[in-house]
Amino acid sequence: MKLNESDILQIQDKGLTTEEVKRQVEIFKRGNIKVDIQEAATVGNGISAISDEERTEYIRAYEHKKEELDILKFVPASGAATRMFKALHNFVDEFNPDKQELREYLDEKGDSSLRTFFNHIEKLPFYTEAIKAAKKDNSDFDNLSDDEKNKLIAENVLYAKGLGLSDLPKGLVPFHKYDNVVVTAFEEHLYEAAKYAESKGVVKSHFTVGQDDKDKFEAEFEKVKNRVEEKTGSKFEVSYSYQDPKTDTIAVDGENAPFRTEEGSMFFRPGGHGALIDNLNHQDADIIFIKNIDNVVIWESLGDVADYKKMLAGKLLELKDETFNLIKALQNDPSEEVLKDASDFLTQKLFVKSLSGDESAAEYIEKLDRPLRVCGMVKNEGEPGGGPFLVKDEDGEISLQIIEGAQIDDDNPEQVKLVKESTHFNPVDIVCSVRKPEGNTYDLEKYVDPNTSFIANKTKDGKPLKALERPGLWNGAMAKWNTVFVEVPVTTFNPVKTVADLLKESHQPVND
Incomplete structure (x- = not known):
């Protein structure tokens, strides 16, 4: 080389x-060694x-x-959150509510996780904030069809104009919501650590x-x-x-x-x-x-x-x-x-x-x-x-x-x-x-x-x-x-x- x-x-x-670097190149020449x-x-x-x-x-x-x-x-x-939202990215890129119903799109894709997402979207810890961002993005939000609302919500979950969750590290994505308190994965790890890793206070x-x-x-x-x-x-x-x-x-x-x-x-x-x-x-x-x-x-x-x-x-x-x-x-x-x-x-x-x-x-x-x-x-x-x-x-x-x-x-x-x-x-x-x-x-x-x-x-x-x-x-x-x-x-x-x-x-x- x-x-x-x-x-x-x-x-x-x-x-x-x-x-x-030469040692690494030799590994490529050798190939994977199976266990x-x-x-x-x-x-x-x-x-x-x-x-x-x-x-x-x-x-x-x-x-x-x-x-x-x-x-x-x-x-x-x-790790970035991008992969976590992969199916939602595909949905935003592909779904056109003027040409297709959401039900038809979900049937076509056969993605059970995406179907779960839309069937129970109101239970997501960031749903309330996503709705606020979507309404800010579109003053006529309340008059839109359900399918149009869902696409707009998804866009505001993903992109910087809204919550921008897809661009965050995974640890900073909201994972849970307790009453009005939204908690990230990072914060949950702190609570968990306190339960077994605390020493001398x-x-x-x-x-x-x-x-x-x-x-x-x-x-x-x-x-x-x-x-x-x-x-x-x-x-x-x-x-x-x-x-x-x-x-x-x-x-x-x-x-x-x-x-x-x-x-x-x-x-x-x-x-x-x-x-x-x-x-x-x-x-x-x-x-x-x-x-x-x-x-x-x-x-x-x-x-x-x-x-x-x-x-x-x-x-x-x-x-x-x-x-x-x-x-x-x-x-x-x-x-x-x-x-x-x-x-x-x-x-x-x-x-x-x-x-x-x-x-x-x-x-x-x-x-x-x-x-x-x-x-x-x-x-x-x-x-x-x-x-x-x-x-x-x-x-x-x-x-x-x-x-x-x-x-x-x-x-x-x-x-x-x-x-x-x-x-x-x-x-x-x-x-x-x-x-x-x-x-x-x-x-x-x-x-x-x-x-x-x-x-x-x-x-x-x-x-x-x-x-x-x-x-x-x-x-x-x-x-x-x-x-x-x-x-x-x-x-x-x-x-x-x-x-x-x-x-x-x-x-x-x-x-x-």
Whole structure:
């Protein structure tokens, strides 16, 4: 691959090196590497089912210790709301109330979410404001037909002349309305964090946001801060970061040469959510809760969600204590009994299935002395999400992994069969321990599996290109962490992928 002087300067300006760019190009030449699934993780074989009595004990253990801990909630929140409103954009572009009835359009499209949107539009948290904006936009609004009103409302929901929700980051879209109080996903995350991540009267939350959106989030926090602190009785410390340009990846053409823009410069794209391992690597806490920005619940459901978060954290603390005690024992002239305890813990608690049984103390320490995560897993009910599997890596180590569809070898019947045996999916409900026994933090970059990066086909200026996504944050970016899966109920998972999801019962507050 030949690089000119302008290319080299462009690479340096992004904080990258020519060696890194060449390494990325080699990945395109190599192609995607599919994972080697050994088994689907199921209850009793990789996924733990916690009894009510155990759950109570884990909650009690966490609540007993949490005032001594540094606790952080980490929320990937850089996603735009555009995809959430995709069907509504299509409707505004295509529907002409002078030529077609709304009913006919909906029948033609067969889009159940769009039908739900219009059938229950008055229940949306921003409906009242959308009506006001539509009337301001059209003084004759009240005399229009219902179909004309619906199109005008949709336009004012989407565009800057009205509410401009489609141009907002998803975290700042109104998700719920309690009487006359409209609450964004961002604000709901603060209420939720107060339920389980408060320590010594302070709730710490970190949001990864778009570089151009930080000011918007800061303004929203100042707007709601007094309300949130008064309702929760806690103080809040909110911090932000954005994806570092050095985590961008080069795009290539069909010949695996750098894709060139019309101006002749190389084209780099954001490396996907896996790039956020760099953001997570800059956080320092005893316990870090990770949850996506669009997965929030109404106030009435917070207690149940918080209990399961505390349960996961209690489980994490138990495993962390066992891990650290084993490391200490292995470092101090270990007996055969200690070696067996380490082997049993790795195979029975962490489901590492590739041990020979005659590992040395140093080998056991190497496997134990890693970042630790406990992941909630929900039974499959048709919702999207990565699946839990036991996977063999290139070194022959078998461990628990969260696998996305793009990582699966669809041409291998045995792999497809194992995927079909999967019973659960990952709702991004993760509790992490990133501190070493001596108190400093792990360098999380060392625990990424670079082979799990993914090549995707995209376009730029109407021309096809190949894009490289870094190993996913909870997939390959955490591949070499110690991992435990715990079953949690589907009631803890309430994502908003389309605007119609806001009309589900789980997002409709019970107002007085």
